[in-house]
Amino acid sequence: MNSPAENIEARRNLVFEELPAQQLLLDLYRPVTDRQVPVVLYFHSGGWRSGNKDDCRVRWLTRYGFAVASVSYRLLPRYGFPSQIEDAKAAVRFLRGNAEEFGLHPEQFVASGLSSGAYLACMLGLTAGHPILDQRFEPDIEKMAHPGLPNKRENYSEQSTHVNAVINYSGLVDFIAIQTWASRRGTRAERSPEARLLGHAVHEDRERAMLASPMHHLHADAPPFMHIHGDRNEVTPLDQTRKFHAALLELGVTSKFTLVRGGGHNSRRMMDNPAIQDRVADFLHRHLGTEGGIRAVYEESHARTDDESPTNPIS
Template identity: 35%
Template sequence: MRYLLLFALSFPLLAQCQKVTPAPAGFRALRDLDYVGSGNARQMLDLYLPEKKGEKPNPLVVYIHGGGWQAGSKDEADVLVGLIKGNTPYAGASLNYRLSQQAQWPAQIHDCKAAIRWLRAHAEEYHLDPDKIAVFGISAGGHLVSMLGVTGGVKELEGELGRHLEQSSRVSCVLDFCGPSDFLTFGGKGSVIDPDDPQGPLAKLIGGPLKDRREEARKASPVSYLTQDDAPFLIIHGDKDNIVPYAQATEFDTALKAAHIPSILLTGTDGGHVFLSGPLVERMYAFNARHLQGKDVQIPGGAVPSK
């Protein structure tokens, strides 16, 4: 319950995040680390490192922000802080990526993969465990962490950014909070977003309306890349989400299981687009404990309260 309270106090409404998240007690923050070497502020990350160095390197939780691929910042990392503080053994990273008004897909996943490679290459320097990396994202960030989870080794999505191309971009586990999973089935499921709107967030990401860019939409969809060696997933989605349809979660969970990829779906009862409740937080902690610490914990799927 102590972890639950600490997380609840740290979990923001996305619209309220307007300032740089301070390092919590017992941590130090390293800001604006350039994971590409370009000097571009959108290709930098922040690290939150425990001040006390333990015997073992710290597992890492990487946070990727939302914002429709056209807004948001690594500075808004309260949600990450909620997952790593409270006597957990974790370090944290929050990263920027190029937004859709700066570069079209697949620039965003190229950036995210470059960041994972950079973190792995600098693991010894920052006392991180390169074999224990969780990724957590909300909305557009949920889409990007899902792509990281299912495209390890997919050459065309690795990109050629940064100085550590020899490093793997694979991750240990994925916490996908209301992220899109299949743009080809996105429309007509109760979302206020029209994928055929040329001014909509999807069109801006893939370079045009879905009806004209179906192959690009397919290539940008996590469901297109499933293989049995992909990372295990925790999918979190509200059944009343009117931005990313709940069907994106149920369809993705079904596809992951059909591909023999471990997947747990948590459905927020009457939950909208991003929600918080005690049972949800406890299962998020348990999921990280299983995959980052090797603890034998049970994580029941199914409905969770959204408040």
């Protein structure tokens, strides 16, 4: 039997930030219901230099009763750290400021992403209220390319950037440690993805590299994290994710780790596996307190054990 058709409303190309000569857009997918629903912000991959919001790998979460916001952000080489983090926070503020209009629960926000997008999700989860990284970019209104946009009614600066959970698909979390790891990313320090994001080799300014690394923002009040990582990932070290997970646990933060056998950096085994999707949705419902709320019902069962499929996760 096939699953029931999705009953989803989509709002495309919502302007969540207006910068000089550039609009930042997001797409919002939401289950049709009268209830306020949790929202999962998704940040695309691409090494901070490519990709776009059309590549939304978690739209399936709408089947479980979540809204999904696929968010654009500024890219390299024109824009480096911390522009991307500013953009991610602007998206949170915009959605929270318009929660009533969009039918979103203002206290049930989740950050998620793949690879470079997962890095942004991790930074969102760890830096709410940070004295440097939670500052808002304020453009000169007179120099804005498109002043008076219908979607740009206010700047939402009073809104919190706090999120209630993080889903980390293969995110890079420690710019310092990765410099010692040889991979197909390339070994020349000045040409690595993290060096391009920073605008300099990591060793040239370790303090700034630490400021840009999720591993160096860990604290006991962090939201619950779920990490999903393939054992054949040749881009982001598996050991980094394991250490990040262990460090969160040591602080008393809820952290779950799922290893995907045969999974590469962004493989379908990791992103499109029904067993992993069920596990992610269960994690979010449990930690957002939405177990009894809106949740789609499948006509076909996705229940299986780890031994029944080589693509299933083991944790």
